[in-house]
Amino acid sequence: MAHIEQRIKNLLRLAAQQGASDLHLTVARYPTFRIDGKLVPLTEENILTPADTREMCDVIMNEEKKKILMDEGQVDFSYNFEDKIRFRVNAFFQQGYVSAAFRLISNNIKTLEELNMPETLYEFINPSQGLVLFVGPTGQGKSTTLAALINQINHTQEKHIITIEDPIEYIYQQDRCIIEQREVYQDSKDFPLALRAIFREDANVILLGEMRDLETISTALTAAETGHLIFATLHTNDSAQTIDRIVDAFPAHQQNQVRSQLASVLLAVVSQRLLPRMDGGRMPAVEIMIKNHAIENLIRENKPYQIDNVIETSLDQGMMTMDKSLSELVKQGIISLETAKAHAKDGKNFETLLRF
Numbered sequence: 001m002a003h004i005e006q007r008i009k010n011l012l013r014l015a016a017q018q019g020a021s022d023l024h025l026t027v028a029r030y031p032t033f034r035i036d037g038k039l040v041p042l043t044e045e046n047i048l049t050p051a052d053t054r055e056m057c058d059v060i061m062n063e064e065k066k067k068i069l070m071d072e073g074q075v076d077f078s079y080n081f082e083d084k085i086r087f088r089v090n091a092f093f094q095q096g097y098v099s100a101a102f103r104l105i106s107n108n109i110k111t112l113e114e115l116n117m118p119e120t121l122y123e124f125i126n127p128s129q130g131l132v133l134f135v136g137p138t139g140q141g142k143s144t145t146l147a148a149l150i151n152q153i154n155h156t157q158e159k160h161i162i163t164i165e166d167p168i169e170y171i172y173q174q175d176r177c178i179i180e181q182r183e184v185y186q187d188s189k190d191f192p193l194a195l196r197a198i199f200r201e202d203a204n205v206i207l208l209g210e211m212r213d214l215e216t217i218s219t220a221l222t223a224a225e226t227g228h229l230i231f232a233t234l235h236t237n238d239s240a241q242t243i244d245r246i247v248d249a250f251p252a253h254q255q256n257q258v259r260s261q262l263a264s265v266l267l268a269v270v271s272q273r274l275l276p277r278m279d280g281g282r283m284p285a286v287e288i289m290i291k292n293h294a295i296e297n298l299i300r301e302n303k304p305y306q307i308d309n310v311i312e313t314s315l316d317q318g319m320m321t322m323d324k325s326l327s328e329l330v331k332q333g334i335i336s337l338e339t340a341k342a343h344a345k346d347g348k349n350f351e352t353l354l355r356f
Contacts, residue, residue: 004055009081011042015104016085021139023087023102025053026094037276054098057091065091069098078105078167078183088169103139105169109151110144117145117284120318121270124231125153128204130267131224133211135236141274141284142233143169143209149231150207153177160202164194165209177205184209195219198228208232214249221258224265238322238345239269239289239311240304247302263299266291271322273343275335283334285343287311287322308345321345327353 011031015023020033020040027050030041046052058066060079068075074092079102081087088103112119124132134142147170153159154177161177166184180201188194191208192215198206204227211217211232224230236242243262250258271287289295294310311319326340327350344350 004052005059007052008056008059011045012081012085012087012102014042015102016081021104023104025056025100025102027053027097027099036280036282037274050097053100057098057100060089061091069093076167078169086169086171088167106144107171109147109170109172111152112145112148115141115145115148115284117148117272118286118288118318118320120288121145121149122152123318124268125149125157125229127229127267129224129227129229129265131220131230131232131262131265132267133232133234133242133269135234135238135242135269135271136273137235137237139274140272142272145270145272145284146207146231146233147172150179150205153205154179159204161205161207162198162201162203163207163209164188164191164198165207166191169209191216192219195223198223199226203228205229206231210234211246217246217249221261221265225261236271238271238287238308240307242269242271243299243304243307259300259302263291263296266299273322275329275339275343277334278336283329285322285325285329285335285340286320287325288318288320290314290317290319292317323350323353326350330354 011023015033018033018035020035022034024032025048027048030043030047031045033040065075065077069091074090076090079087079089086105088105089100091098091100112121134146136142150161151172154172154175157176159177161179163181168181168183172179182188182194184191184194191212195216196219206223206228208220208230211220211234220230220232234242236245246262247255247258269289273285274282275285277283289311295307298304298306311321322345326344329335330337330340
């Protein structure tokens with residue numbers, strides 16, 4: 001087993017050295033990194049056998065995680081490599097074989113400036129209560145941006161922050177804040193239980209890894225109403241779809257009440273995409289919706305499809321459409337026209353923005 005342990009350690013070390021965001025271990029494939037959004041097979045390595053992937057996962061999992069993998073077919077956990085690098089790991093079965101996906105989590109929590117994210121997002125840390133959502137597909141930097149905001153609170157305010165994550169990603173060094181990080185299935189039975197407990201824990205700020213189910217969404221909305229500032233993620237594409245997803249999670253007879261509640265507590269929705277830069281690396285493109293009276297009314301009246309129009313006419317309030325963000329990145333020579341077109345929401349609108 002010693003040679004297997006050394007092999008996985010070498011791969012994890014190399015992933016960090018080469019700036020990979022992910023490492024994939026799949027039977028009958030070379031170990032593969034994802035670098036700047038592209039899959040890069042390590043052809044100098046041996047192709048992985050079923051025994052390789054199974055034994056590599058065994059050496060980094062405790063007995064409890066191994067049992068969950070066998071019982072449920074997949075398991076999430078975090079892995080500290082030599083106390084220098086953290087990985088978020090998902091081990092799972094496919095076609096009867098074990099595979100694993102490792103997401104590298106930097107020990108260094110970057111600022112919004114270092115992430116090339118708009119510094120206007122720092123304004124979202126000032127309210128005493130409400131709901132701020134970061135949305136987009138997996139792997140688009142939502143957790144990293146949220147970590148920047150939590151760390152800014154940590155360095156500038158005196159607050160009690162509780163994070164509820166599965167698994168814990170960034171580790172915060174407490175500064176002016178008390179920060180307590182709870183890992184679901186280790187420190188709490190599930191998300192709803194951990195979230196309900198915050199009402200008795202004197203928390204000011206809650207980071208919720210993901211709003212996964214009706215109970216979690218419902219409790220988060222209540223918490224945002226009752227003196228808590230909630231930051232959370234959803235796997236939706238934009239602001240309008242996010243509002244629809246939240247409302248649609250509830251039974252039909254509750255949806256009018258939920259629209260009213262959401263209109264009241266929602267502060268902002270940020271949708272982000274990490275796109276390949278022309279000079280290497282990746283650059284975020286963002287849609288920023290900040291709730292104003294117009295958007296609040298559209299949510300109450302069940303007209304989220306009109307929200308894009310409000311964002312487009314409210315740039316002076318700090319809002320940003322995805323197409324505007326993409327067009328600016330193209331004009332600055334940061335991303336290619338082809339990349340931008342592939343992510344534009346409205347092709348004609350995007351072409352118009354490029355000309356002005």
